[in-house]
């Protein structure tokens with residue numbers, strides 16, 4: 001290994017970590033990029049659909065194509081990449097942090113001035129979705145099925161029921177059907193699809209996969225292998241309607257119930273968390289409330305476009321490389337009741353600029369809606385949208401003056 005002290009250490013080599021490594025090294029920092037997988041690219045390696053790159057490259061690319069652009073660019077930098085290496089612990093030391101890492105050389109220790117956590121997310125499972133019954137083979141998350149088909153080249157099931165309608169599940173239902181499986185239907189407990197309407201049309205309607213709203217899977221049956229599931233109707237608040245249960249024969253159940261940020265490392269550092277995003281609270285530079293610890297990509301909050309994940313990495317990398325300790329003057333962004341989540345939750349009053357990125361989600365789908373960002377009542381951003389869906393993450397860019405008073409009131413409002 002080349003020394004054990006770096007300016008910036010990045011944990012996770014998916015699109016967020018790759019973009020962070022590129023921008024931190026462009027800023028002149030010595031960069032270490034660590035990933036537990038054998039290859040860079042994160043989850044994108046298993047995403048063969050051409051859903052990536054529209055915003056960043058104005059092109060539709062597959063996941064591997066999208067990731068390869070950054071991997072190729074990274075080869076031109078001095079970034080040290082450690083693969084098949086897992087970070088198990090981070091502790092604070094004088095002038096930075098010390099990480100414990102494990103790989104084929106054993107247990108090692110490296111230090112860095114700043115750390116960027118870009119560890120991605122995990123999927124909600126059948127247990128999270130409250131499905132009762134034994135756990136026979138054939139019950140799996142959408143991402144696991146995606147791995148079987150796209151990486152291992154295997155078809156893990158032939159008669160399939162899908163619970164939920166998140167974007168990943170829809171792409172997997174489509175892949176299963178073009179590879180010869182019969183996808184009997186997607187059963188969504190809510191009244192609207194959880195993923196984008198574009199994906200419903202492209203991945204469910206086109207291959208003729210029916211979607212049933214206000215339905216759920218209640219039980220699985222089978223010992224070694226799944227042979228059937230019980231479906232039932234649910235009401236508006238997703239409570240089971242007794243007497244509507246119905247058995248369906250199938251050998252595969254795909255659970256497509258959403259994603260949660262992977263934040264086990266962040267939690268060990270006692271970083272204050274946002275209960276609504278399940279990620280750490282941060283400022284507009286993607287620095288958490290613990291100085292020198294940054295977070296980006298799906299480890300921070302669940303994005304719906306990888307292009308914006310890369311943007312978060314790019315900004316985190318730049319800020320981490322420029323970091324030097326100073327007292328931050330943080331202003332919490334307050335939100336009107338229709339705004340469910342906002343990331344960043346805080347603004348660092350002294351480093352605002354003309355292109356400050358703010359992401360938010362709203363609680364219910366709304367039409368003809370005006371979004372405003374106010375500082376002490378004065379408007380800094382305003383835009384009217386025909387529709388904003390509760391399932392989408394909106395990304396706005398706000399033109400701030402260089403700094404604002406630390407006792408300013410900043411509000412994100414919907415009208």
Ligand SMILES: Cc1cc2nc3c(=O)[nH]c(=O)nc-3n(C[C@H](O)[C@H](O)[C@H](O)COP(=O)(O)OP(=O)(O)OC[C@H]3O[C@@H](n4cnc5c(N)ncnc54)[C@H](O)[C@@H]3O)c2cc1C
Pocket residue numbers: 011012013014015016017034035036037041042043044046047051085086087088118119120121122123142143144146168171259262265296297298299304306309
């Ligand atoms: C199973 C699954 C399937 C998905 N499929 C799709 C899809 O089809 N389309 C889509 O748009 N989005 C999909 N996603 C969402 C996915 O999170 C984003 O597309 C995107 O890859 C997130 O980028 P990221 O850089 O934040 O994280 P990731 O791409 O997940 O990269 C995180 C990296 O961190 C590494 N890592 C984690 N913990 C450690 C540690 N302690 N030490 C070292 N390395 C670590 C992991 O090995 C991984 O390579 C999927 C997510 C999952 C979990």
